[in-house]
Amino acid sequence: MLPIEIKHLVDQYIELSFSVNKNGESLVRDQMNDDMTSDQHYTLRYIYQIKSCTPSDLAKKFQVKKSAITAMVNRMWKKGWIQRTRDEKDRRVVYLTLTEEGKALYMKTEERIHQLVGSMLNNFEQEELKQFLCTYQKLQRVLENYKQT
Amino acid sequence: MLPIEIKHLVDQYIELSFSVNKNGESLVRDQMNDDMTSDQHYTLRYIYQIKSCTPSDLAKKFQVKKSAITAMVNRMWKKGWIQRTRDEKDRRVVYLTLTEEGKALYMKTEERIHQLVGSMLNNFEQEELKQFLCTYQKLQRVLENYKQT
DNA sequence: AAATATAGTTCATTCATTTAACTATTAATT
DNA sequence: AATTAATAGTTAAATGAATGAACTATATTT
Numbered sequence: 626m627l628p629i630e631i632k633h634l635v636d637q638y639i640e641l642s643f644s645v646n647k648n649g650e651s652l653v654r655d656q657m658n659d660d661m662t663s664d665q666h667y668t669l670r671y672i673y674q675i676k677s678c679t680p681s682d683l684a685k686k687f688q689v690k691k692s693a694i695t696a697m698v699n700r701m702w703k704k705g706w707i708q709r710t711r712d713e714k715d716r717r718v719v720y721l722t723l724t725e726e727g728k729a730l731y732m733k734t735e736e737r738i739h740q741l742v743g744s745m746l747n748n749f750e751q752e753e754l755k756q757f758l759c760t761y762q763k764l765q766r767v768l769e770n771y772k773q774t
Numbered sequence: 775m776l777p778i779e780i781k782h783l784v785d786q787y788i789e790l791s792f793s794v795n796k797n798g799e800s801l802v803r804d805q806m807n808d809d810m811t812s813d814q815h816y817t818l819r820y821i822y823q824i825k826s827c828t829p830s831d832l833a834k835k836f837q838v839k840k841s842a843i844t845a846m847v848n849r850m851w852k853k854g855w856i857q858r859t860r861d862e863k864d865r866r867v868v869y870l871t872l873t874e875e876g877k878a879l880y881m882k883t884e885e886r887i888h889q890l891v892g893s894m895l896n897n898f899e900q901e902e903l904k905q906f907l908c909t910y911q912k913l914q915r916v917l918e919n920y921k922q923t
Numbered sequence: 924a925a926a927t928a929t930a931g932t933t934c935a936t937t938c939a940t941t942t943a944a945c946t947a948t949t950a951a952t953t
Numbered sequence: 954a955a956t957t958a959a960t961a962g963t964t965a966a967a968t969g970a971a972t973g974a975a976c977t978a979t980a981t982t983t
Binding site for chain 2: 932933
């Protein structure tokens, strides 16, 4: 590939990922209750899917320090969405789970987000969408590898 | 498309956009000076490209309230990266431009980010990448339309 | 001339994040 | 077995990012 052409594709990717993120985040936020933030919803989602996890798991998933997780979990714990339980065998470890209220809130919000994203993705042919997601997935794996190096 | 298949594609998109964003942001942050944040670099980029803009332009681009922009511009102005000048004809309007220091800092950081993104995108065939960016662009336009509604 | 709209700022509050220091517990080493 | 290392998590102080409401100044509309 000619360097100048690579440069153009890189520019395009940088610009698109910026604006798709900003606009997407903004639309997603509109689907949420006023007492919840995007990060808090993502946290609910992760714990809901995996049933139970540790603060360290969340730190890795969100690419932030553990102290940031402590703070976020505290806010969500105060609102009654998350529970903490100690591991009996290794008493350093904390398990995070959703309360019934946390689960209910998650499902209500996630339903709205699915509606939104679903109607957006409806603008694409199935094949185009599948191809897009396939490349997106490859990109994710490339990013995973970069993290380690 | 069968509803269940749509649901799976939506799930996949939500998961991928989350993790690509978080990991990507994290890698991009690693390319930056310690006295700069991602948002600050994006701000430098936007002003650099468009030469001059108003706080309202930035608020629209970043999808935040104008008061958030005032705060961010203040932080960057204190560091000597941004200048403010009043429009002589309409004295309500403020134009933001980069100082020489701001430009130099932007170019240095952007160079590193381009290296990173370039070497990431190097993992893809040119055709696959072009197709991906094409769909990404369509997605951006879909999002633009949603904002208005 | 008065009322309304626009551009931007200020202020108080909340959330998100990092760094450094710390507690408690477990694992490794000597 | 006792000491040292490492691990999991929290606390506290500082900074950045975002909102909403109230405000100033200027322009536009009626």
